[in-house]
Amino acid sequence: MFGDRPDSDGYGGDPLEHLHGGQTEQLNAHEAEQPSNQGVLRISKRVRRRRRTLIFLLVVAVFVAVAFFAFQAVRPMLTGNSDADYPGPGHGTVTFIVPSGATGRTVAEGLVAQGVAASESAVLDALSAAKGNKLIQPGSFGLKLEMKASDAVSVLLAPDNNKVHYAAIAQNLRQPEVLALLATSTGIKESTFTALAETPAKFGLPPAAKSLEGYLAPGEYRFPIEMTAEQILTQLVQATKDTLVKDGVTDPADQYRVLTIGSIIEFEGNEANYALISGAIENRLHNPNAETGGRLESDATVAYGLGLKTYNITDAQKKDASNPYNTFANPGLPVGPIGSPGEKAINAAAHPQANPYYFWVTVNLTTGETLYATTYADHLKNVAKYQAWCDANVGKCR
Known part of the structure; x- marks a missing residue:
């Protein structure tokens, strides 16, 4: 009897084994509930992480935007290549000197330095548009402060403009210094001026004079560009003679x-x-x-x-x-x-x-x-x- 094990009813086996099996079922049932609670926790953590990530990305985006616009604002000061331009027409008066051999770049730098133009690039763009880089002539030009770059360039390139050679001669410069300055201002060879200065009689000076030393009157001059070296020196000498006559010295x-x-x-x-x-x-x-x-x-x-x-x-x-x-x-x-x-x-x-x-x-x-x-x-x-x-x-x- 004890050897018979019914398969369909009764305990169907070792009662201890059955008891263990019951406990296992209860534990498994509890464990089956655990994954559901942990999943909720994991989902909550993921939501919080995503929220923090979104906030971080938003802060970074705002920072990048602010930095970008700030850089755009200061870039002209950092690079000096701003395309800024004044609206014009400008105000006041400025005497702008274009020296002999000036390039578009040096002209642009000079216009910005004197407050005529807002940026070098605006001047260079205007010169390029006017195809004027090779047409700039030395001389003295009347401009305004805060002009539109294209307006300033138009004045510099105007074919009917009364262009002149500007020279500022300080008091008591020696003759070689004056002649070198005149050569730089006019583009005429210094040797041409020097050769003329060695013929003082041509300028009506007394026999004691061996050169034009003492007769090259200091001052600011604007010589028409067509003037020759002899005409320029004659003007300086005559200015000195006029001063002497004014002071009663005629001999x-x-x-x-x-x-x-x-x-x-x-x-x-x-x-x-x-x-x-x-x-x-x-x-x-x-x-x-x-x-x-x-x-x-x-x-x-x-x-x-x-x-x-x-x-x-x-x-x-x-x-x-x-x-x-x-x-x-x-x-x-x-x-x-x-x-x-x-x-x-x-x-x-x-x-x-x-x-x-x-x-x-x-x-x-x-x-x-x-x-x-x-x-x-x-x-x-x-x-x-x-x-x-x-x-x-x-x-x-x-």
């Missing part, structure tokens, strides 16, 4: 003397004391028995004769009488002007201020302060002040 020999003194005054002093120094020079020239022995003793004249520009003349250089411009070794005036004096220096030379002085020295090269003396002993005291200033301002007394 050519007297004019040469006044220009010589005027050029020395220009180097030795400043506008405030031109007439005073002119009077001291006349004291020396007209009193050969004074301590100065009729000598001007000007460092500027010695330096000119040596082809130098310096305030420091050595004792050996001062003793060299072979230098015709040496006013330490040779009495009287040097053989000619040492530069081109301006109108005020010419006026002072023509009308010296009476005074008792024979000596003068500029003791401050920055302010132009000049001290005067009637005796050499007092002059040495003033020279000591000049030396003290030089010691305190290294490199300025060269």
